[in-house]
Amino acid sequence: MTATLVPEIAHLRIGVLCGGNSPERPGSIASGEHACKALSMAGLSAELIDTADTPLSALKGRIDVALLGLHGLGGEDGKIQGALETAGIPYTGSGVLASALGMHKPTFKQLLARESIDTPHWVMVNPEVSIESTVSTVRLSLGFPVFVKPSSGGGSLAAGIAKDEPELRKMIGAFSRDPYAEYMVEEYVPGVPCTVGLIEVDGHMVTLPVHDVEPKTEFYDYDSKHDPNLRTEHCPSMLPPPTTESMQYLARRVFRMVGAHGVLRVDFMVGASGRVTVLECNTLPGLSERGNLATMGKAAGIPYPTLVQHVVRTAFTKPTYLP
DSSP: OOOOOOGGGTTOEEEEEEOTTSTTHHHHHHHHHHHHHHHHHTTOEEEEEETTTSOGGGTBTTBSEEEEOOOSTTTTSSHHHHHHHHHTOOBSSOOHHHHHHHHBHHHHHHHHHHTTOOOOOEEEEOTTSOHHHHHHHHHHHTOSSEEEEESBOOTTTTOEEEOSHHHHHHHHHHGGGSSOSOEEEEEOOOEEEEEEEEEEETTEEEEOOOEEEEESSSSSOHHHHHOGGGEEEESSOSSOHHHHHHHHHHHHHHHHHHTOOSEEEEEEEEETTOOEEEEEEESSOOOOTTSHHHHHHHHTTOOHHHHHHHHHHGGGSOOSOOO
């Protein structure tokens, strides 16, 4: 089937950057492969490029625009965005500052708190402080259970629930063997995981329908995010309209708060009491055809190949200066 072609990008050489050396490499490869196939089906010139074995210096003159299908460290944190800026290669999505703010969860959460947007309370794990001191701080400030995760990372990798002090001690003790350098302990909010996507379409920001998930695992972990048999999802969400409208409103506030551009996904937890709390944002949401962004796009009437083309166009709608 031939997809509808967006004329403005018809003659571009599109480099679909994916892979890299992040722990989230497998998901990034899937994003890149799906997006590249969709662009090719639309008759566009698209090349799949794994940044793990292709230096950015080799891209100058080879591609006209970079579609970023990268996930995690080195891809979402502003580093490749800065390198592409320096190389003079247009790229999709947010700039350096928004990417860095979105990736580093403690900084992002500080901004949320300053904007009076609900986010779970948290404590940083300082490697220079004893495990017992950290456990004591968590007990006094958060209580148990708690959710432990990397300060910069995604896909629920290296994350999990600590139900009590012994579990937390064990998790903190294992951090030195993981690829992430910094961790945080967060208030555990049981409820329904939800996400809201925003995408620029023809110069206008479109807020996509809310997507909610019922994981069959202990929480919405890496396995349940990648195995449809381990989750039940609804898009549009089955939650009451006032709740979904609140999330869409908050997603737009987060978009402006971090200075995002073109595309963003904001993740929420909706507690049993109706509490809506922001978990994190993703300036490079996954581009897999079965991923959340594509699912929300489909619910909004945007076919997947067209959605990918809209993402490509975000590389050319940035303001003259984007931090």
